[in-house]
Amino acid sequence: MAPLLELRNVSKIYSQGLLSREQTIALDNVSLMLDDAAPTIIAVAGESGSGKTTMSMLALGFIEPSKGQVLYKGRNVASLGGSDHMQFRREVQAVFQDPFAVFNPFYTIDHLLTVPIDKFKLTKSKQQARTMMEDALSAVGLRPEEILGRFPHQLSGGQRQRISVARALLLKPTLLVADEPVSMVDASLRATILESLKKLKKDYGISILYITHDLTTAYHISDNIIVLYRGAIMEAGDVDTVIKKPKHPYTKLLIDSIPWPDINMRWGTTDIQAKEGDYRSVTGCRFAGRCPFVMPKCQKAPPPLFKTDETRAAACYLYEESQELAHQNVTALFAAGR
């Protein structure tokens, strides 16, 4: 059976400048597979500019890869046409980061929810449409009577974000791409949104590509994780292994920068400085400029993924005694983790 979504050696390069053709490699040769045997949640983590949003845009078919292919149920997303494209649009839904920017401020929530119902001809009866909306809103823990008829500006960020999830749920998708769904929502409401997402997986069998910079939520919600840095996979594998015992210096930096709600766990226990990365192109490891363990070797060629554990691989020469991951295919690790 064809996998649900497959990124096959995908690269995305953005060029700018008329004459100089400055190139930014947003995603560099990434392969990933979500199989449809069992619904799963894969987290894609990394800082801003690491290519995680590019990855979500590719998965949603908003942009085409520069190299490689994005396949949905075995068919190239870029060449889907007509009704197939509509089906793809319906089955692959998105929840975006900014709950304040995704809604048209001139329309009520009813209108926002009726658009997909009409567009995909879910029902013709108004009564039934109303019931569908109410069910979807209740499923994400909202009270329909408080939401319907309101305008987006009358609702809180957490409510709007859950409406986004409800809107996606309305269409009964097979895959949900959630791009930083909780980063702009109250910490106390995060739990409810994450709960809604988990429910989608459990009750509706929807797989989720969870894009985030927040390793805490990634740890709690996902089964597997991919850590990206400047377009390349730094570390990937089973989420417990990666978060609890990070191998790659970059993952260590990310985990160390989490503000743990524990006054005995202070920032600054590792010697990796928190600073923004620079985006000049490099020949070697992309993290070399910030890495405290940098070796001459790191500057020459980017390290491949080394399989350090049964369910995890890290792209770092510190672990070169370990076997290289076959075909650099991180999906193999995920399967092993189940």
Place this chain on the structure above:
Amino acid sequence: MNRNGSSPAPVPASAPAPALQVTDLQVTYYTDSGRVKAVDGVNLTLYSGERLGLVGESGCGKSTMALALMRMIKPPGRIEAGSAIVGGPGGMDLLKLNEEQILNARLSTVSYIPQGAMNSLNPVLRVGAQMLDAMRAHLPKATKEELNERVEHALESVELQRNVFRMYPHELSGGMKQRVCIAIGILLSPKVIIADEPTSALDVVVQRQVMETICRVQEKIGAAVILIGHDMGLMAQITNRVAVMYAGKLVELSTVREMFTDPLHPYAQALISSLPNLENKGVFQSIPGLAPSLLRLPSGCVFHPRCQHAMDLCKTVVPRQSTTPSGRFVYCHLYDEHGNKVKQPETSTKAQVQQKVPVTGR
């Protein structure tokens, strides 16, 4: 600016100087559907050099409070009562300044670091021009060289390169823009800096860098910081004291250590226990129920419908302030006026629905 003319009361040598004293602050929004008390009788003292965290769910009035202190509440909102005195007893009351005085006080006495740095800079002006603009309004007599030097100094202190001065906001990353906002905030060495969720849209590594920048510049200029946010983790890392707000009211004010090891108010307890950590994977313990609409606040203690320890008393009587010997405030009937736990005559009969959902879907 000594408005009421009274001589400042002598401050005991042991007590640190209060940078800002907020007393009984009340802000109301007059909406079509009724009056909304967004901030209801908040008392708060902020000391120089201190970092105070102000946490609460969205809509609990924490941003309204910040805006009130900046006097930026717009109609239909109104500051109904209260005082916010900067610089100890006899200092100036931010809430009683006239239009011209408040223009002067903003940035020079109390400055504001906004939530969305990406939207708070003018996209068509260079960073330097915007910073100079702010300076010129406050220091009309200063020479261009002086101003330029101060701006560059401010940029340096937030670890931005000098060439940022000549750049447009779109050329900067989110973290850099936020640091430009911090640089603007500290240009005139204010006494109080109010940072309203300064890192809510930034990723963890940059967030840490921005927070460390705020702490560093704050220590340098000796200002007091009110850090508004909902991220308890950040509070644990950064602040000295934490104030918890719920439905427009302050419910607890404690030192950060006390807040995280022994929170007193049931809402604070629920907030702390809802935090994710490495131990309880997949368990999302959210606070049962929803935050009340400010239009229809419950009677008595506003938290009683969601409270596990609710008693009959809580439904009718608004709890008064309890102050512990160590200086913590809590507003809850579980404690007497000295913050000691009151023996409960009856256990709660209210069956609470605990939304503790263990997730097993692996």
